[in-house]
C-alpha cells in the first residue's frame with residue numbers, strides 16, 4: 001500500500017510588532033462625515049520585524065521605521081506640521097524596540113519603507129549596513145523632482161536614504177514596459193526585485209523570497225511608491241501590513257469616506273491625506289476583500305500602521321517583539 005504523500009512544506013515568515021512612537025490625528029483630515037470637527041485620536045506609528053529562515057540563511061527585514069527619535073532633526077516644514085499632530089512621542093523608537101529583544105541595527109538585512117512620509121522614515125542613518133527598499137516614485141519625492149500640494153504632511157527629505165544601498169522597485173503602470181529586474185546582493189546572495197505579477201486578487205505583487213512567504217504589494221493612492229506586505233505566517237494564515245492605505249478602520253468597514261478639506265492658508269486648495277484619492281479607494285477595496293475572506297486566501301488579518309485598537313490588543317497578547325503575531 002503506498003504511504004500517504006507528505007504534506008508539502010510551506011515557507012513562512014514570522015512577524016513581530018515594533019513600537020515606534022505615536023502621534024495624534026485630527027479626525028476630520030482622515031474620514032468624513034465626522035460628528036465632532038475637533039475630534040482627535042492618538043495612534044501609534046507601528047513598525048514590524050519580519051524574520052525569514054531558509055536552509056541557507058536567516059533574513060531580517062524591518063517594515064517602516066516609525067517616528068524619528070530626535071524630533072528636532074526633522075526639516076523645518078515637518079517640524080511645523082508636527083504642531084498639528086501633538087502630542088507626538090518618539091520613544092521607544094525602532095532601534096530601542098529592536099534592542100528590547102536583543103537585536104542591533106547591524107542585525108537588520110533589509111529595511112522596506114511603506115512610503116516616505118515623516119512618520120514612517122525614522123532615523124535611517126542608524127542602519128549603517130542595511131539595504132533599503134522603496135516603492136517606485138519614492139526617490140523623486142525625496143529629491144524634490146515630484147512635488148505634492150495636498151497638505152502640510154507632504155514634505156520630504158533630500159538625502160534621507162543612502163542611495164548606494166537603496167533599491168527602488170520598478171514601475172507597474174499599465175502600458176509601460178516593466179523595467180529590467182533590479183538585483184541586489186544580500187550578504188552574498190542575489191535577490192531579485194521585480195517584475196510585478198498578480199497574486200490572488202492583487203494585481204501587482206513581488207514574491208520577495210521566491211517561496212511564497214512574503215509578497216511586496218503595490219498599494220497605490222496614499223503616496224507615490226506606497227507598498228504593503230502580504231506575509232504568510234502559517235500554512236493557512238496570512239497577515240497583510242497595510243501601511244497608510246487607511247488611517248481609520250471605518251474606511252475599511254465602509255462606514256466612512258476618505259476626507260477632503262480646504263487648506264487654511266490657501267482656501268482654493270482642496271487637500272486629502274492621500275495623493276490620489278481614487279486610487280486610495282481602490283486599494284482599500286482590495287484590502288477589504290482580503291480581510292473579509294473574499295479571495296482564495298481566506299480571511300486575512302489586516303494591520304494598518306496607525307491602528308490604535310489593533311495595537312492595544314497586540315500589546316495585551318504579547319505580539320510585540322520579542323513576541324510575535
Ligand SMILES: [Zn+2]
Nearest residue numbers: 115117222244
Ligand atoms: Zn503617510
